[in-house]
Amino acid sequence: MINSGVQLNSPLQGEIKIPGDKSITHRAIIFSALANGQSHIRNPLLSEDCMKTMQSFVDLGVTYQIDDDNNLVISSPGIDEFKHKEVTIDLGNSGTSLRLLTGLFASIDGLVVHITGDESLSKRPMKRVIKPLKLMGAKIDAQYHSGDDEYTLPMTIYGKSLRSINYEIKEASAQVKSSLIFAGLLNDQGVTLYQQAATRNHTEIMVNNLYADHVIVEKVNGQFKYTVKPINRFLPLTYSVPSDVSSAAFIIIHALLNKGSNIELNRVGLNPTRNAIINYINKVIDNDDVISIKNISVEHGETIGNIIVQYSSNHHGITIQKNDIPNIIDEIPILSVLLSQSKGESKIEHVNELIVKESNRLAKTIELLEYLNTTYDVIKNGDGDITLIINPDVNEWSSDSSLNEYKSIKPSLQRFIKQDKQNNEGIYRLQSEHDHRIAMSGYIASSVVNKPIQVIGDECIQTSFPTFKEIFDL
Ligand SMILES: O=C(O)C1=C[C@@H](OP(=O)(O)O)[C@@H](O)[C@H](O)C1
Ligand SMILES: C=C(OP(=O)(O)O)C(=O)O
Known part of the structure; x- marks a missing residue:
């Protein structure tokens, strides 16, 4: 041109x-998809990144509609129906989709997900989430770069039941924290996370708003401590995104x-x-x-x-x-x-x-x-x-x-x-x-x-x- x-x-x-807020829309879509039933998200961000998160769940059997007021209406069979499926998803340019969904999908038994992305997403560092998830027992194959000990896309996640960990997140990243919170919500014993930096807290707020006190946040020895308790049943939501x-x-x-x-x-x-x-x-x-x-x-x-x-x-x-x-x-x-x-x-x-x-x-x-x-x-x-x-x-x-x-x-x-x-x-x-x-x-x-x-x-x-x-x- x-x-x-x-x-x-x-x-x-x-x-x-x-x-609408990009971080919050991603999270509202994820919680809607995990629940069996119909959820309503008002003022969602209908941008390419958020629709990549949405499309990942469509590939797993979730359906959605955009109503006349541009609200998202999501109908899901619930997380149990995602087990033992195999899908290939393209997350485009979206780092938030990639990090959050890695923790989530790695925790769903029998689910196999092959992930690709655009030129930019294929260069984003993944060791920050793969390393702790592997400590929890996750099976993830990603492109490994031995020269600098880093992982990038393309990646395949073989979902399974993960074990709990006590883990200190070194990166000042909300995406890493959220990825591990999802892993903690989906296993039997939860996880305990520590992070020095105060990172954006939309995941914890949304969890606690929908499921009181499933992420307890404390300040211990100058660090944030996140105690994540598993959720047994996800419920549909009605949510207004700022x-x-x-x-x-x-x-x-x-x-x-x-x-x-x-x-x-x-x-x-x-x-x-x-x-x-x-x-x-x-x-x-x-x-x-x-x-x-x-x-x-x-x-x-x-x-x-x-x-x-x-x-x-x-x-x-x-x-x-x-x-x-x-x-x-x-x-x-x-x-x-x-x-x-x-x-x-x-x-x-x-x-x-x-x-x-x-x-x-x-x-x-x-x-x-x-x-x-x-x-x-x-x-x-x-x-x-x-x-x-x-x-x-x-x-x-x-x-x-x-x-x-x-x-x-x-x-x-x-x-x-x-x-x-x-x-x-x-x-x-x-x-x-x-x-x-x-x-x-x-x-x-x-x-x-x-x-x-x-x-x-x-x-x-x-x-x-x-x-x-x-x-x-x-
Ligand atoms: O959790 C999120 O929604 C986000 C966290 C931030 O990334 P990091 O966690 O990598 O800092 C931010 O840059 C990104 O736009 C959205
Ligand atoms: C870093 C950003 O997003 P993401 O990590 O989701 O690609 C951003 O929106 O500036």
């Missing part, structure tokens, strides 16, 4: 509908950066393990009148509220600390666009996990900063923690940059970094590399520089925010 590039610099106004704060972040940051904007986003999820983006934006603008949150309530254990945002001209740099990273992990590329327009230095500590997302998001965020003419640096400390520094007010760094070192990740997970920055007309070309958050950040970035952008492969936006292009008339 010939594309002359775009610049999204007109203001946004009025109420803008943000689609709007996705990670999608809202793109619209909020566009409004903040574009004069004349004044928007209202309703029923957005503000779960305290997901709302760091709002707290940090408030620090960047340091003015209580720019963002206000109204009608806060709690539904199904999840906090929701309406967010009202207007344009603001005065932004300054901030430091995002390591402990907060899991709470803001998906918003770092778009937040970096805002920080490129903020006075002084910003630091984002421990951005290591960005490297193993849909693309090498650290490399792609740096490409965005280059497009934005913003000075940045990448520093690695003795513990291997990588910090991204952004400072639009300086021209070059005096520090010892580790810029080239951040690319030194496991060879099997090496993300493709295509160098293709300008087309013949001098238009900036951003390769999305199958990464929806990079594609959307590229478009929003175009609103603050006097250079149009061409986002190559922007169809990946369909994985999380199907109405994004409509909102901007793209």
Whole structure:
């Protein structure tokens, strides 16, 4: 397709509908599929990623309909009917489907599942879930990379009854935690998990909301301890999904950066393990009148509220600390666009996990900063923690940059970094590399520089925010 590039610099106004939360939709689909009967999910995210989770269960005999109001009505024969089946599923681009369903399917007796995915998903690290599941007795064959001791797709799971474990999760990952929670809910004795980081807690909230106290969460010696008790019978649900704060972040940051904007986003999820983006934006603008949150309530254990945002001209740099990273992990590329327009230095500590997302998001965020003419640096400390520094007010760094070192990740997970920055007309070309958050950040970035952008492969936006292009008339 010939594309002359775009610049999204007109203001946004009025109420803008943000689609349903991706993490919560995946989980609501899974709990619906496990129950025998009909479940109703209101405001689901009907994006490619969530439909990959849905389709996995369709392959196992579940049916669904999308009603006139775009709600999902799921009819399932229940988990017992999944036993002793053999299916091949393609999970596309969806890391959440892959990690959560691995723990679940590995625990269903006699079920055999062959899993593939797109070019990006086939590079996502799987040892983080395969290792603990194997300790529970799971049988999983995946592509093994001996050079760096890592597993990736393609993968075959041979489901069986698993045993309980006491396991400390080293990664600051909600997907790993959730995968093991599913394994614990499905075996006879549950599991006990420990994790240092506070990771998003939608799985625990949904379990406890539907089945009181099946995941007990405590803080023990500075770590989170999760005691998971098995569920004997899954029940159909009726569930209302809040709007996705990670999608809202793109619209909020566009409004903040574009004069004349004044928007209202309703029923957005503000779960305290997901709302760091709002707290940090408030620090960047340091003015209580720019963002206000109204009608806060709690539904199904999840906090929701309406967010009202207007344009603001005065932004300054901030430091995002390591402990907060899991709470803001998906918003770092778009937040970096805002920080490129903020006075002084910003630091984002421990951005290591960005490297193993849909693309090498650290490399792609740096490409965005280059497009934005913003000075940045990448520093690695003795513990291997990588910090991204952004400072639009300086021209070059005096520090010892580790810029080239951040690319030194496991060879099997090496993300493709295509160098293709300008087309013949001098238009900036951003390769999305199958990464929806990079594609959307590229478009929003175009609103603050006097250079149009061409986002190559922007169809990946369909994985999380199907109405994004409509909102901007793209
Ligand atoms: O559990 C989830 O729904 C998710 C957890 C996060 O991944 P990690 O657990 O790998 O950090 C996040 O990046 C992803 O978009 C969704
Ligand atoms: C990392 C993401 O998703 P997933 O891991 O499900 O692919 C994301 O949505 O930014």
